[in-house]
Amino acid sequence: MTNTEKKQVTVRTQKIRKNHIRQKLIFFLVLAGLLILAAVFSDRLCPYDPNAQDLASAMQPPGPAHLMGTDTYGRDMLSRVISGARASIFSTFILVAVISVFGTAVGVLCGYFGGIVDSLMMRISDICLAFPGLVFAMAVAAVLGGGIQNAVIALAVISWPKYSRIARSQTLALKNVPYIHAAILAGDSAGQLIIRHILPNMLGPVLVTAMLDIGTMMMELAGLSFLGLGAQIPTAEWGSMMSTGRSMLQTYPWVVLSPGIAIFLSVVIFNLLGDTVRDYLDPKNSHSGRS
Amino acid sequence: MNHYVLKRMIQLIPILFAITFLSYGMMRIAGSDVVTQKMENTGTVVSDEVLNAAREQLGLDKPFLTQYAVWLGKLLRGDMGNSYVSGKPVFATFISKLPATLLLTAVSIFMTIIISVPLGVLAAVKQNRVTDYLIRFFSFIGNSLPNFFVSLILMYVLAIRLRWFPVIAKDVSLKSVAMPAITLAIAMSAKYLRQVRATVLDELSKDYVAGARARGIRFSVTLWRSVMKASLVTIITLLMLSVGNLLGGTAIVESIFMWDGVGKMAVDAISMRDYPIIQAYVMWMAIIYVAVNLLTDLSYRFLDPRIRLGGDEV
Numbered sequence: 119m120t121n122t123e124k125k126q127v128t129v130r131t132q133k134i135r136k137n138h139i140r141q142k143l144i145f146f147l148v149l150a151g152l153l154i155l156a157a158v159f160s161d162r163l164c165p166y167d168p169n170a171q172d173l174a175s176a177m178q179p180p181g182p183a184h185l186m187g188t189d190t191y192g193r194d195m196l197s198r199v200i201s202g203a204r205a206s207i208f209s210t211f212i213l214v215a216v217i218s219v220f221g222t223a224v225g226v227l228c229g230y231f232g233g234i235v236d237s238l239m240m241r242i243s244d245i246c247l248a249f250p251g252l253v254f255a256m257a258v259a260a261v262l263g264g265g266i267q268n269a270v271i272a273l274a275v276i277s278w279p280k281y282s283r284i285a286r287s288q289t290l291a292l293k294n295v296p297y298i299h300a301a302i303l304a305g306d307s308a309g310q311l312i313i314r315h316i317l318p319n320m321l322g323p324v325l326v327t328a329m330l331d332i333g334t335m336m337m338e339l340a341g342l343s344f345l346g347l348g349a350q351i352p353t354a355e356w357g358s359m360m361s362t363g364r365s366m367l368q369t370y371p372w373v374v375l376s377p378g379i380a381i382f383l384s385v386v387i388f389n390l391l392g393d394t395v396r397d398y399l400d401p402k403n404s405h406s407g408r409s
Numbered sequence: 410m411n412h413y414v415l416k417r418m419i420q421l422i423p424i425l426f427a428i429t430f431l432s433y434g435m436m437r438i439a440g441s442d443v444v445t446q447k448m449e450n451t452g453t454v455v456s457d458e459v460l461n462a463a464r465e466q467l468g469l470d471k472p473f474l475t476q477y478a479v480w481l482g483k484l485l486r487g488d489m490g491n492s493y494v495s496g497k498p499v500f501a502t503f504i505s506k507l508p509a510t511l512l513l514t515a516v517s518i519f520m521t522i523i524i525s526v527p528l529g530v531l532a533a534v535k536q537n538r539v540t541d542y543l544i545r546f547f548s549f550i551g552n553s554l555p556n557f558f559v560s561l562i563l564m565y566v567l568a569i570r571l572r573w574f575p576v577i578a579k580d581v582s583l584k585s586v587a588m589p590a591i592t593l594a595i596a597m598s599a600k601y602l603r604q605v606r607a608t609v610l611d612e613l614s615k616d617y618v619a620g621a622r623a624r625g626i627r628f629s630v631t632l633w634r635s636v637m638k639a640s641l642v643t644i645i646t647l648l649m650l651s652v653g654n655l656l657g658g659t660a661i662v663e664s665i666f667m668w669d670g671v672g673k674m675a676v677d678a679i680s681m682r683d684y685p686i687i688q689a690y691v692m693w694m695a696i697i698y699v700a701v702n703l704l705t706d707l708s709y710r711f712l713d714p715r716i717r718l719g720g721d722e723v
Contacts (some may be wrong), residue, residue, distance in 0.1 A: 245427040249691070250698040251658030253675075257432075257691040260679040261439045337555040341661055344557045345676055357557070364665070366563055368569050368576075378558040385553040 139397050151382055155159045157203040166195035168354050177370050186376040189363065195376045198354040202377060205266060205355040207384065210336040213277075218328040220274075221281025226312055226320075228282065229289025240286075240400040243279030250336060251276060259347035264382045266339075266355065269348035273338055277331070284327060288320035322399045329392035333385040340381050413710065417703055424699055429484065433477050433694035436684045447619025458532065487520045493677075499685045503671060503693060510670030513593070513663070514655055518648065520594035521601055528598075534632065536610060544602065551599025556658055560592045560665045575606040589666045593658055597651055608643045612636045642713045644654050649705035653698045 131173040156163060165185075172192035180187040186195035224243075228236040246254070258272035292298055292315075301315050342348040343357030351358065363373035449716040471479075483489070489499040542715035567588060569577040574588050610620070613636060621631040667673065671690055678686035 119670070158544060190704055245424065248424050248428055248678070248699050249695045250653040250657040252660065253691055253694045253698075255658060256657075256675065257435055260682075260687050261435050333553060340555055341557060344555075345661060345664070346680060355554075360557065360561065365559060371565055374561050374565075378555075379563065380713065381558065382554055385555070386549075389549070389553050 121372055128261050139394060143391075143394045143398050145186065146334065146387065146394050149387045150391050153168050153203070153387060154207065156200060157207040157401045160201045162193075163200050166194035166197045168193060168197040168201040169352055170194075177366075179370075180372055186374040187370070189370075189373050190366070198359060199356070199376050199380045202354040202359060202380065203384075205349050205353060206336060206340060206357075206381070209266050210332055210339055212275055213335050214328050214331050215347060216270075216330075217278045218281050221278035222285040222317075222320075222324050224278070224289075224315060225282035225285025226289050229286040230293070230308065230312060230316070236286075239282065245280055246279045249276065252341065255338070255342060256345070259342055262399065264347055264350050266343070266349045266353070269339055269342040270345075272342065273335060277335070281324060281327065284323055285320060288323060289316055290314050292319055314393045326392065326396045326399060329395045330389070332388040332392065336381065336385055336388065414707060417706065421699065421703065425696065426696045428692060428699070432476065432688050433480055435691070436688045437473070439607060439682075439684055467586075489689050492678075492683055492686050494681050494683045494686075499689045502674070502686065503689045506669060506671045506674045509668060510659055510663070510672060513586055513589055513659060513668060513670060514652070516590040517593035517597065517655065518652070520590055521597045522596060522648065525598040525602040525605055529602045530609050530637070532602070532606045533609035534612060545606075548599045548602045551595050556592055557661050557665060558598045559595055560589070560662055563588050563592055564665070583675060585666075585668070588659070589659075589662045589668050592662050592666075596658065597655060601648065601651060604647045605644055608640045608647070609636060612640045635685070642709065645712065646705055646709045648700060649708070652701050656694055656698060666709075 161214040169191065172188070174190055174192065175184070176190055178184055178192075179189045180195075184194050184196065184200060188194055189198070206356050224239055228239050249257075254276045255269075255272040258275055259269055262268035262271060298311065298315055301311055306314070339348060340355075340357030340360075343355050344361045346358070346361065349355030349358045351362070359377040360374050360381075363370075363377070415651050487500050489503075491497060491501055492502060495502070522601075522667075528544050532541045535541045564576060575585060618631055618636065621635065622628065659670065660676055662668070663670045663672035664676040675687060675690035678690070
């Protein structure tokens, strides 16, 4: 069986593997960096104005003038896909940053102090988890109305409990570790203890969860936009572009394909980056394949 | 065991209260009450006095909690108000659309099992070989495709180019359910396959597998008689837990394929600001989800003697 191979890992193969993971990490970081740069400088990268209508050249198939073709209003698809990167990627980053920071903060405080606040916050997170994911987000977005900020809020409301669960259990586990006891005996205050000892030691699991969440959240945000609950017309956003393009699927498939491939590639890059970060931080990365 | 069931039932009560309270509260925050909504829909200008009289008649001038209690009382009698758009009772509308969604869910779960269990087991047995890498590669791709993109690709390839299936579901039939179900099954299998693989791998690394091998028992016998039997409980549990994600995912897929279920109903209601319908959708989906999770937990205990015996002692 293959399992016996795992036990014969020498120091040397482990080193090679570690190096390999580091190279992969750098590679995917560069790819993700390029994507972010494209989002930041989307204005300058666009060959045309993404919102400029040119009815004379509407519905052109991909060609030398318009690399991804044009849509019903003659807007250049490539420019719209590039400018859509800003809406999609930035809002995903803000979303993941907000839920991971807020969720972790709640989790650490609950785990560290316990008591009434702990049970209250955990009940609240139970309730948030009682709704099936996108259903609650749809309702929140419906109440708040369309708009990408509201879609971000809607997804944030349902997604933070995951982080507070992780942070809480990590904090509870860390509280019993000898070096924390030592720090308490040395007279550290609660704040010092949390910031200097607990947070740095639980950063790994939180970071990995956040990295793996980027792809999922990007898809869910695009999903809400697709339903008309996210970015509003005429803002270029991948989900809403696909939604407006779907009636033309039969005749002009590129209107749907270009933003779709853009979402897919970004999600792939961030998922691969997340997987690599997980492998990189995993102390037992000598054995492979457990995913 | 009975003790445990009872305990879980009691724990359910506050959750149910929270679900109904949130569903009610959210739609109230949405800003419009029935009276304003009706006025906006008919487009007539009515004086404030008439409006206030109408509100008083409907009990909308009472404190929020009183209104919630009244609403809850009606709810228990199956009265969830009428749709702003069609004027029909909300509960009846919801119930009439539910079977289509349940059929879609059932078919996609069935497909998920057919796709992911054999592939997951195969990937685990062939760990770190070409087969394993191929299966994991496809699972990775499936995980990175948003389901609305999968829907549109399937629609383009299977319905428009190959003409195997109707582009939109005209009726509730096996042919119409195929494409939405495949879409949901692809996304679910991609996730679920990894979990099956991990579960089986975990079981394969246990000592009894090596022991059986040392005694010369054929690997296929160990795999099907022991390893699969032990993994099955986890596999079933994980599948039932993913039903929740499926319920949320159906909304997008249903509205793309015009599948006439509760998800499409909700999406349509959101675009028309038909709050009673949205409210019913959110609340019932949450209740179904909580119920499925409870059943999963109970069946897990029932299926796995190790936990059942441990649970009785507590």
